[in-house]
Amino acid sequence: MLLKGNVWKYGDNVNTDYIIPGRYMELTDPEEMAEKVFEEHDPSFRKGVKPGDIVVGRTNFGCGSSREHAPIALKGNGVSIVLAESFARIFYRNAINIGLPALECPGIHDAAEKGDVLEVDVTGGLVRNLSNGKELRFKPLPPFMVEVLNAGGLAPYLNKTEEW
Amino acid sequence: MSTISEKILAKASNQETVSAGDFIKTKVDVALNHDVTSVLAFEAMYQMGAEKVWDPDKVVMILDHVAPPSSINSARVHNVIRDFVKAQDMKNFFDVNSGVCHQVLPEHGFVKPGMLVIGADSHTCTHGAFGAFATGVGSTDMGAVLARGKTWLRVPETIKVNVNGSLGEYVHPKDVILRIAKEIGVSGATYMTLEYHGKVVEEMSVAGRMTLCNMAIEMGGKAGICEADQKTIDWLDQRTSGPYDLVKADKDAVYKETLDLDLTGMEPQVACPHNVDNVKDVSELGKVKINQAFIGSCTNGRLEDLEQAHALLKGRQVHPDVRVLIVPASRAVYKKALQKGIIEDFIDSGAIVSNPSCAACFGGHIGLLGPGERGISTSNRNFRGRQGSPEAEVYLSSASVAAASALTGYITHPEEVA
Numbered sequence: 001m002l003l004k005g006n007v008w009k010y011g012d013n014v015n016t017d018y019i020i021p022g023r024y025m026e027l028t029d030p031e032e033m034a035e036k037v038f039e040e041h042d043p044s045f046r047k048g049v050k051p052g053d054i055v056v057g058r059t060n061f062g063c064g065s066s067r068e069h070a071p072i073a074l075k076g077n078g079v080s081i082v083l084a085e086s087f088a089r090i091f092y093r094n095a096i097n098i099g100l101p102a103l104e105c106p107g108i109h110d111a112a113e114k115g116d117v118l119e120v121d122v123t124g125g126l127v128r129n130l131s132n133g134k135e136l137r138f139k140p141l142p143p144f145m146v147e148v149l150n151a152g153g154l155a156p157y158l159n160k161t162e163e164w
Numbered sequence: 165m166s167t168i169s170e171k172i173l174a175k176a177s178n179q180e181t182v183s184a185g186d187f188i189k190t191k192v193d194v195a196l197n198h199d200v201t202s203v204l205a206f207e208a209m210y211q212m213g214a215e216k217v218w219d220p221d222k223v224v225m226i227l228d229h230v231a232p233p234s235s236i237n238s239a240r241v242h243n244v245i246r247d248f249v250k251a252q253d254m255k256n257f258f259d260v261n262s263g264v265c266h267q268v269l270p271e272h273g274f275v276k277p278g279m280l281v282i283g284a285d286s287h288t289c290t291h292g293a294f295g296a297f298a299t300g301v302g303s304t305d306m307g308a309v310l311a312r313g314k315t316w317l318r319v320p321e322t323i324k325v326n327v328n329g330s331l332g333e334y335v336h337p338k339d340v341i342l343r344i345a346k347e348i349g350v351s352g353a354t355y356m357t358l359e360y361h362g363k364v365v366e367e368m369s370v371a372g373r374m375t376l377c378n379m380a381i382e383m384g385g386k387a388g389i390c391e392a393d394q395k396t397i398d399w400l401d402q403r404t405s406g407p408y409d410l411v412k413a414d415k416d417a418v419y420k421e422t423l424d425l426d427l428t429g430m431e432p433q434v435a436c437p438h439n440v441d442n443v444k445d446v447s448e449l450g451k452v453k454i455n456q457a458f459i460g461s462c463t464n465g466r467l468e469d470l471e472q473a474h475a476l477l478k479g480r481q482v483h484p485d486v487r488v489l490i491v492p493a494s495r496a497v498y499k500k501a502l503q504k505g506i507i508e509d510f511i512d513s514g515a516i517v518s519n520p521s522c523a524a525c526f527g528g529h530i531g532l533l534g535p536g537e538r539g540i541s542t543s544n545r546n547f548r549g550r551q552g553s554p555e556a557e558v559y560l561s562s563a564s565v566a567a568a569s570a571l572t573g574y575i576t577h578p579e580e581v582a
């Protein structure tokens with residue numbers, strides 16, 4: 001799985017309230033959730049994001065509530081992958097489960113700036129920053145998680161998988 | 165050379181050994197669902213092509229968060245759940261008269277040492293008090309558990325927490341875990357298990373161990389675990405029967421970190437707004453006036469918590485400016501407190517005693533704080549807006565400190581009123 005996109009860079013503890021505020025928990029339509037992404041934290045994101053773009057965070061990305069709205073809102077804007085030094089546990093699970101790759105990639109925050117173009121080999125475990133030539137290796141996802149992502153998430157994956 | 169988590173997860177996933185960092189697919193022994201998260205999980209299950217839950221006997225459903233319903237919408241949600249329970253032939257159903265899921269589940273014998281418990285609630289880690297591996301997940305994950313009885317997990321690293329020393333008269337398990345949160349911080353245990361050891365934990369009641377494990381998530385933890393021992397067996401034997409798989413950590417288990425604490429001489433602890441690791445000694449606070457004291461929740465709504473409060477409130481009147489809300493964590497706790505005369509004394513003191521439920525803990529049912537108000541609470545989260553208005557402040561403490569504060573109207577060391 002090879003992904004390529006522009007970087008949107010954030011810091012530590014990007015919580016689920018920043019990604020989509022709690023008052024939008026009542027939304028059930030992914031399109032509507034996507035409209036609210038980073039509404040208060042970074043309104044420029046929604047205006048500028050392009051399909052395939054990459055979100056980069058530092059530590060504890062996605063901390064806070066267990067709402068699946070947060071990864072759904074990012075995916076709904078075409079985000080192809082979230083890279084961070086570390087993730088909050090439930091966000092990480094929810095992201096993979098809805099088919100949004102989330103990868104722990106030590107060193108990524110220093111290696112990429114906003115607007116840089118990254119190429120991510122998800123299965124090969126390699127991030128290449130095409131803007132500054134830097135390369136980072138990370139522990140590749142295990143094959144079954146790649147299968148979940150390829151299927152578009154855990155629900156579609158299980159829908160066509162007898163043995164699990 | 166395995167931690168408790170590694171041993172339980174190896175067995176659950178049918179492997180000789182697993183190590184921290186491994187990804188596993190594993191069967192689940194018990195699935196916990198409640199009224200706020202289940203409807204989304206049902207939808208996920210249907211999307212996975214399943215009509216029926218994998219094993220209705222292993223799914224427990226509890227209506228506890230908004231119990232009884234306080235809005236038309238929650239009444240509707242409860243009925244969707246009741247219909248599901250009937251259609252799925254689930255007999256492990258606890259309606260709005262039962263109490264908080266994390267108390268009701270072990271009380272009814274659903275949790276045993278060595279089990280893998282998955283719950284659609286972040287405080288599922290509470291059940292680690294029984295030597296089980298228990299963790300919370302989101303709705304798609306729970307949908308998969310309902311459909312297949314399985315989940316995927318990354319085997320966590322473990323922080324070993326050794327708690328030694330002797331605790332003062334008014335120092336309780338809640339003070340211990342607040343102190344640990346102060347040391348580790350709100351994300352210091354992300355993805356990890358907290359394994360609690362040491363003399364203080366060995367001497368602690370099962371109820372106290374539940375308080376320790378309950379708050380592992382407040383440090384980002386995946387699980388909190390205490391080794392099951394004779395105390396665990398005695399507690400369980402009154403409610404269920406073995407065999408019990410008493411999983412112990414190997415002597416040469418590999419830990420990510422070890423935290424050694426000697427708590428001799430420690431004061432009662434209070435977590436100040438708006439982070440659980442913003443913890444201070446109670447005497448550092450000065451006279452912080454309060455409008456509400458809430459004694460309850462899956463953290464501290466058990467009989468020993470009510471007894472701690474009772475020791476201070478009995479025969480006295482709560483401060484006229486404080487609304488005091490006491491909510492037993494389950495019907496069994498309520499009944500025992502009633503039989504012991506504790507409830508009557510609470511009522512005489514001017515406290516409000518409400519039916520077992522989550523109540524004021526998450527700001528979605530009863531006992532909300534208004535703008536500018538301050539509350540002291542025995543629950544586990546003091547995030548901005550957690551118990552009502554975003555302009556309110558929540559302080560977390562043991563039942564002793566909450567009861568002492570209820571008497572004086574400001575956050576108080578229990579010794580002051582004893």
Ligand code: SF4
Nearest residue numbers: 287461462522525526
């Ligand atoms: S008592 Fe509070 S923390 Fe416990 S399950 Fe209920 S809402 Fe969650």
